Amino acid sequence: xxxxxxxxxxxxxxxxxRERLRELQLERLRTTVAHVLAGQPLGAARLREAxxxxxxxxxxxxxxxxxxxxxxxDGYPFGLxxxxxxxxxxxxxxxxxxxxxxxxxxxxADLDAWAELMxxxxxxxxxxxGMVVHNVNSYGLFTGGLGFHDGAERIGTTVVPASxxxxxxxxxxxxxxxxxxxxxxxxxxxxxxQAVRDAGLDPAELSLEIGMFGGEPFxxxxxxxIERELHLRAMAVYGLSEMCGPGVAGECxxxxxxxxxEDHFLAEVVDPDSGDPLGDGDEGELVLTTLAKEALPLxxxxxxxxxxxxxxxxxxxxxxxxxxxxxxxRDDMLIVRGxxxxxxxxxxxxxxxxxxxxxxxLIVDREGPLDELxxxxxxxxxxxxxxxxxxxxxxxxxxxxxxxxxxAVVDPGAVPRSEGKAVxxxxxxx
Ligand code: DLL
Numbered sequence: 001x002x003x004x005x006x007x008x009x010x011x012x013x014x015x016x017x018r019e020r021l022r023e024l025q026l027e028r029l030r031t032t033v034a035h036v037l038a039g040q041p042l043g044a045a046r047l048r049e050a051x052x053x054x055x056x057x058x059x060x061x062x063x064x065x066x067x068x069x070x071x072x073x074d075g076y077p078f079g080l081x082x083x084x085x086x087x088x089x090x091x092x093x094x095x096x097x098x099x100x101x102x103x104x105x106x107x108x109a110d111l112d113a114w115a116e117l118m119x120x121x122x123x124x125x126x127x128x129x130g131m132v133v134h135n136v137n138s139y140g141l142f143t144g145g146l147g148f149h150d151g152a153e154r155i156g157t158t159v160v161p162a163s164x165x166x167x168x169x170x171x172x173x174x175x176x177x178x179x180x181x182x183x184x185x186x187x188x189x190x191x192x193x194q195a196v197r198d199a200g201l202d203p204a205e206l207s208l209e210i211g212m213f214g215g216e217p218f219x220x221x222x223x224x225x226i227e228r229e230l231h232l233r234a235m236a237v238y239g240l241s242e243m244c245g246p247g248v249a250g251e252c253x254x255x256x257x258x259x260x261x262e263d264h265f266l267a268e269v270v271d272p273d274s275g276d277p278l279g280d281g282d283e284g285e286l287v288l289t290t291l292a293k294e295a296l297p298l299x300x301x302x303x304x305x306x307x308x309x310x311x312x313x314x315x316x317x318x319x320x321x322x323x324x325x326x327x328x329x330r331d332d333m334l335i336v337r338g339x340x341x342x343x344x345x346x347x348x349x350x351x352x353x354x355x356x357x358x359x360x361x362l363i364v365d366r367e368g369p370l371d372e373l374x375x376x377x378x379x380x381x382x383x384x385x386x387x388x389x390x391x392x393x394x395x396x397x398x399x400x401x402x403x404x405x406x407x408a409v410v411d412p413g414a415v416p417r418s419e420g421k422a423v424x425x426x427x428x429x430x
Contacts, residue, residue, distance in 0.1 A: 007253065007316060010123040010155070011116065013263050014318045018311075021319060022058055024263055028291035030055045033064075036297050039082035042071060043299060061266065062277050066287070066300045072102040072242065081105050083295050093141040094241040095421065101141065104241045105295040111150070113292055117247035117261050118151020124252045124259065124318075125235035126210055127181050129156035134179030136188060137215070138164040138420055143245025144215050148183040151247065157181070164419035167191055171199040178207040186218035186226060186234075187422035190358050193229035208232040214239065214246055216421045217328040219344045221351035225358050238326060242301055243288055249323050254315040257322025264292050267321060268300070269309050272330055283308045285330060286323070304330050306342075332425055334364060336373050339403055343424040349400055350377055353393065355384050359415040361422075366429040374406040378415055 009015060016024070033055055036043040046065040047053075071080060078085055089108050093101035106114065127133065133152040137144030145163055152159045160177055162170055170192050173179070182189060189211060196203050208230055214237035218226075223234045238258050239248035248265055249258035260267045266289040269278045278284040286307045290297050310324040328342040335341070343362055351358050360377040375397065379386060386409040393407040416423070 008123050008126075008128070009318070010120040014120060014124075014259070014320060016263070016319055018319050021262060025266055025291060026055070026058050028263070029058065029061070029266065029289065032289070032291055032293070032297050032299065035082055035294075036299060040080060040297065042075065042080060043067065043082075043297070047299070058266075061268065061289070061300070064289075064300050066275060066302050067298050068302050069102060069242070069304065072104075073100060076100050077103040078105065080298075081295055082297050083107055088295050090146075091141075092143045092146075092241050092245060095142070102242065106244075107294040110244070110293055110295050113264065114147065114244045114247060115150040115154045117244065117264060118147055119154040120261065121237055121247050121250035122151050122155050122157070122181075122212070124250055124316075125212055125237075126233070126253055127152070127155065127157065127212070131157045131180045131209075132160065132178050132207070133157045133181040133183065134160045134162055134170075134174055134177070135183040136162050136164055136170055136192065136419075137183055137185070142420065143239070143241050144183070144185070144420075147239070147245035147247060148212065152181075152183075164188065167195045167419070168199065171195040171201060174206055174208070175199075175201055180207050181210045181212060182208055182230065182232065183212045185215040185418070185421055186213045186222055187216065187359075187418050188420060189213060189226050189230065189234075191417050191419070193226070196230070203229060203231050206231065210235060212237050212250075214250075217326055217342075217344045219348040219351065221348045222358060225351050236326075238323060240303060240305075242296070242298060242303075243290060244293070248288070252314065252316040252318060256314060257310050257324045258326070259314070259318050259320040259322050260309075262320045265289065266291060267309060267323070269307065270302075272306070278308075280309050280311050281324070283325060283327070306330055306333070334362065334371075334373065334425065336364075336371055336403055336405075339401065341373075341401060341403065345401065346375055346397065346405075347424075349396055350375070350393065353396070355380050355389055356393070356409075357412065359417065361415055361424055361426055363426045364429055371429065372406065373403070374408055376408045376410055376415055378412050379409055382412060384409075 088105035139145030211234040239246040249260040268287040269284040272285040306327045357378040363374045390407040397405045
């Protein structure tokens with residue numbers, strides 16, 4: 001690591017001049033394509049079909065065929081491995097809200113690389129050796145638990161592998177063990193904040209300094225709410241199991257987008273419908289190509305996440321491109337009477353209203369031919385005129401989204417809490 005200041009950099013590669021970075025990416029893309037051709041039958045067949053035998057330059061990237069989450073499901077569990085199963089030392093899986101989970105495998109070298117990526121991510125967020133890292137991401141198939149754990153150990157912090165659950169005990173442990181860094185999904189961070197208050201503890205008196213949050217989208221308003229409630233600086237971490245887990249991208253002290261670990265992942269943004277490449281700054285679907293994965297290389301993987309890329313220089317000096325906006329998953333986008341709406345759009349408006357607690361969900365139903373959307377949320381305290389609040393929120397939503405959205409202000413605690421990723425959309429359309 002180069003320094004102990006907030007501008008510390010774990011690996012000098014993060015500062016590589018872009019020309020050199022592109023050379024490294026080209027070399028690694030060639031290796032990855034050769035690896036897929038030799039070891040991953042589905043990927044190899046796609047490449048051959050597209051007439052790709054080798055890579056001339058990075059400009060060839062848009063000619064390569066896409067890969068999809070459905071490829072992993074179809075190949076469940078081990079069909080996409082590019083190494084013999086015996087070389088896989090660990091598996092993880094994504095949540096699998098639609099049937100079977102997607103299983104991903106790691107070789108010893110993949111795990112080592114992932115720990116390095118997480119070490120970079122922690123360092124970039126301002127975490128220093130010797131700090132106490134309280135990790136409430138669930139340990140198990142979810143990559144949030146062991147992913148944060150291995151990176152935190154790699155940089156030399158004291159890790160508390162609290163995992164998710166037993167929320168009342170989390171508050172006690174945070175206080176007694178002096179956690180300085182909290183790793184969580186943003187929605188669970190708020191549940192922990194409540195548990196801290198319920199335990200009669202003053203969050204200002206905890207030792208928390210930094211929050212490392214990811215696994216689900218969170219709006220700027222939600223970030224500020226978490227910072228107020230837990231007295232920490234909230235840093236975003238992005239990743240997906242198919243690439244490794246957390247550590248694909250993360251925020252630096254400038255908090256001006258999430259730096260993509262571009263020596264490990266090639267990032268593009270494409271039009272979600274046509275698949276055509278989009279320019280920097282344009283919002284579309286994030287597509288990632290692994291550049292150093294052994295067990296599960298993926299070429300032009302359609303993440304389903306809507307984002308844009310920014311390659312302008314960053315104040316921190318890192319040369320890696322940044323994900324400038326992460327609006328949510330394409331599957332979570334609702335189309336209500338022809339208007340596209342992300343849960344994060346609603347979140348942003350709700351959380352900005354003082355009398356509303358930051359727990360909400362969107363319920364979509366069908367009344368006759370039209371989809372009806374109801375936002376369920378809770379009052380921040382018991383002595384609020386709920387009917388008046390609901391009407392006020394309906395006006396606010398109407399004004400900002402152009403849609404007539406019903407608001408139900410329910411009892412405090414009635415919106416289900418999550419210990420991992422919050423379920424923001426409930427679809428009751430048959
Ligand atoms: O959620 C990995 C992870 C864990 C990342 C903890 C960061 C922190 P999956 O379960 O495979 O992996 O889900 C991946 O979660 O495609 C995004 O839709 C969403 N996601 C992850 N991080 C963010 C973020 C982990 N910072 C899916 N902002 C991804 C918005 C995020 N969405």
